[in-house]
Amino acid sequence: MASTGHALPDAGPRTTLAWSGDPLLDAKLTVPAAPRAHVARHRLLDGLSAGAAGPLALITGPAGTGKTTLAAAWARGDGPPGPVAWLTLDTYDRTPGVFWSYVVEALRRALPRLPEGIGMPSAPGDAGTSLLTRLAAATERLPAPVVLVLDGFEKVAGRRVPAGLEFLLEHAGPLWRVVITSRVEPLLPLYRYRAEDRLTEIRGADLAFTPHEVAVLLRRHELRPPDDVVQALTRRTEGWAAGLRLCALAMGRTDDPAAFVRSLVSSEQAVSGYLVAEVLDAQPAATTELLLRTSVLDRLHPDLANALGGGGDAEAILARLTRENAFVEPVPGTTWCRVHPLFAEVLRTQLRIRHPGLAPRLHARAARWLAGAGCVTEALEHAAQAGDWPYAASLALRQLLVGALLATPEAERVAGAFAGMPSSVPGAEPALVAAACRLAQQDRAGCRTYLAVAERELGEQHPAGPHPRARKAPQPDPEVALTHLLLRLLCGPGHDERDEHGEFDGPGPRGDGDVGGNGDGGDGRRLRAAEEAARAVSDLQRQLPVGLVQTHPEVEALRLHGLARAFLGAGRLGEARRLCAAAVDACTTEATLPLRHRALGLLALAESTEGALTSAEDHALRALALTEGQGVGPDQCSGAGCLALAVVALERDEREDREAARRRLEKALACPDVPDDPVLATEAAVLRARLELSCGRWEAALGALPVPGAVGERWPAQRLALTRAVVALARGDHRAAVAAVHDVPADGPAPLIALAGAHLVAGHPDRARRLLDRACGSPELSLPDRVTAQLVRAHAAVLADDRTTAQHLLVDALDAARPERLRRPFTEAGPWLRHLLGGIDGTAATPARGAWLTARGGAAPSCPVPPLSSREREVLGCVQRMMTADEIADELRLSVNTVKTHLRSVYRKLGVSRRRDAVDRARELHVL
Secondary structure (H helix, E strand, O other): OOOOOOOOOOOOOOOEOOOOOOEOOHHHHOOOOOOOOOOOOHHHHHHHHHHOOOOEEEEEOOOOOOHHHHHHHHHHOOOOOOOEEEEEOOHHHHOHHHHHHHHHHHHHHHOOOOOHHHOOOOEOOEOOHHHHHHHHHHHHOOOOOEEEEEEOHHHOOOOHHHHHHHHHHHHOOOOEEEEEEEOOOOOOOHHHHHHOOOEEEEOHHHHOOOHHHHHHHHHHOOOOOOHHHHHHHHHHHOOOHHHHHHHHHHHOOOOOHHHHHHOHHHHHHHHHHHHHHHHHOOOOHHHHHHHHHHHHOOOEOHHHHHHHHHOOOHHHHHHHHHHOOOOEEEOOOOOOEEEOHHHHHHHHHHHHHHOOOHHHHHHHHHHHHHHHOOOHHHHHHHHHHHOOHHHHHHHHHHOOHHHHHHHOOOHHHHHHHOOOOOOOOOOHHHHHHHHHHHHHOOOHHHHHHHHHHHHHHHHHHOOOOOOOOOOOOOOOOHHHHHHHHHHHHHHOOOOOOOOOOOOOOOOOOOOOOOOOOOOOHHHHHHHHHHHHHHHHHHHHHHHOOHHHHHOOHHHHHHHHHHHHHHHHHOOOHHHHHHHHHHHHHHOOOHHHHHHHHHHHHHHHHHHHHHOOHHHHHHHHHHHHHOOOOOOOOHHHOOOHHHHHHHHHHHHHOOOOHHHHHHHHHHHHHOOOOOOOOHHHHHHHHHHHHHHHHHOOOHHHHHHOOOOOOOOOOHHHHHHHHHHHHHHHHHOOOHHHHHHHHHOOOOOOHHHHHHHHHHHHHOOOHHHHHHHHHHHHOOOOOOHHHHHHHHHHHHHHHHHOOOHHHHHHHHHHHHHHHHHHOOOHHHHOOOOHHHHHOOOOOOOOOOHHHHHHHHHOOOOOOOOOOOOOOHHHHHHHHHHHOOOOHHHHHHHHOOOHHHHHHHHHHHHHHHOOOOHHHHHHHHHHOOOO
């Protein structure tokens, strides 16, 4: 049975110290009572009971982690294997005579039949080998296990008491048990005990309260906050027992416990007195000063601590603090340490009180040390805390952090470092950093504003000579010039940028109703400027140290991505696809995953518009897969991949594809880059209009499109104008369609084909044929344009009553569309197509009808396959709608693993290995 700290076994005189006659204190020999609102932590109690089966159990941790509470709760309960002899130690017990006098008395109270011959120490300075030998001999004759609990062993300084305890542990009988609680590891051969499996340890991390235990503790204090508040309090205190109890008491005095937990100041005030008294003030003066000066750091390094005024012995001090569990712990695998966050807040407050005005200077020193150590992001954060914005901006540019800010997971930290930089900080470097921050937030207009400021500053710093023979002016550093040009390339033109005459880029319509020739205009100038900037960035990279360039592969990937975006805006889809693929290949590290995601999405969008639907779907799905727990956060998600999947769905125009397109469009609109990028915003508007048009809502379709002239880049403006023309033709208004095409600010095959269709409806077949001849000779002809052109020719043949020619043209269009399963041009062609087919649902057997049926998967199955279950059919139907595994799981209320299992079964039964092939095969076999 466990001892409960009862009175002395008889009414005789109290036991006294042999040399002084002072009585032994009952309080030191009594198991402490349970604190109010005590939480029984069964996982730790069970672990301690298991440890009591061996000779030594050790409970170590910082102050206030619940070591004594745990040991006392265990001693009062049913866990001990036999009687418990309890001894609470203090600094007066450091002499062996005092320590062993109390040990003997504790054992006598737990075991009334302890042999009388053991005796007591006769002097305070030494217990003598004889006493220890008699104690060891007495433990050999124990009838049952007995447990000695030594609480607060860190107070027993020196080696003499631990040496005696080591002797007793080595020679005691098999039923002798010792439980030690201590803030530091005792001076015992623990390494040997561990190797011999004679030691059970419960450490500070084990003593940390779990969220469940925190919730129980708060309930014991009559607090019932929601789970998110419990989780936040657990994170804030890191499960520190004393901090939790102090916070719970403070929360009980507030009207808003959730606000208390969110407030760093409140939680710090709740525990500051405890930490200052128990930890900080207990340290020597040099240690206190070191802790105060390093409180500006999130993590400590001995050399950095010395740089902040640690006096040169920081390594020894930090090692001691770590060893003593003084709320300083090592970062595994490094020479760094970290301070408990609540203690760190207390230290910062004490620094402000004891050394006013010192913190900014310490931050500035830390920034320069960290920069020299290669910890650039941390250095930026400290420079920001110091308010040293010129240094922070210079460091960011010279370390090429524009790439990290725009394309890596470090973006949030780098942007956060500069969030407080005033706009009034002078100089080109702060302006360039501000421009990069605006671009990272998708604020292209703000980026261009700060770029203009930087360019003015650079012009003032590096003026051109007044005479052609003047001495050449010095140029900005290559890192600064590279950042400037890269930002200029990436931010692109504004929504309302025109050429120098205030007009759109491309040539307008000509008098005969055709669209213009091969003029260059402002669009060509912007594209050439983008190419020149990209070449200059490449040249500047060769001027930089090789190691710097190699550690920042995102710079080259950004260069390629920016150039690809410029070509896409100019309507040069082929070059855009090539550059996007190169940008994807340049993303060679995990840090470049966000940029790889964006490049894959932009590649998919260009492919979907050109009609490479299979490749577009594959690249878009790969882009979206990078957002599923692979380092691409919500703030870095691009909507390009979702837009590409929506385009694929509408181009294939299959059953339920409209809903899939709508769902993808909504996801795209939730991405931060869609509203401000003219290409992406335009594509979203076009998709919205086409979805409205598919439902017969013409006015809503037009309302989804920006007003003519709102977009200055060639390709977005062309996409908008052609969509207006499609809506007009759907309403039968060929004049409005012609007018819409005349608004196109550039030439190319797509406007020519659209205009040809409008003129054909208006009764001008010769003009339509002339336009088609020009369009089909263009190297920029995409698959949808080629198919649409063939359909317009077939329509013209129908109007000319040449049904045979029309049939052959339709077969050619179907053959071209079949590999990509392109259907949209056929469904938008009008009723003449059904008449040409002789009744698609009838019995007329024509080459065109056969091609149509084949394109729609109407061929009979060639071989039997195992039947699919109803659930497998449901999963396959979701795959047909281009849903991800997570989306299918949500739709069908299954786990993701179950969805993947069904997919593997479907692949096996259909004899395929990819999603697209499964859908194709299922259509062929009439499964879908």
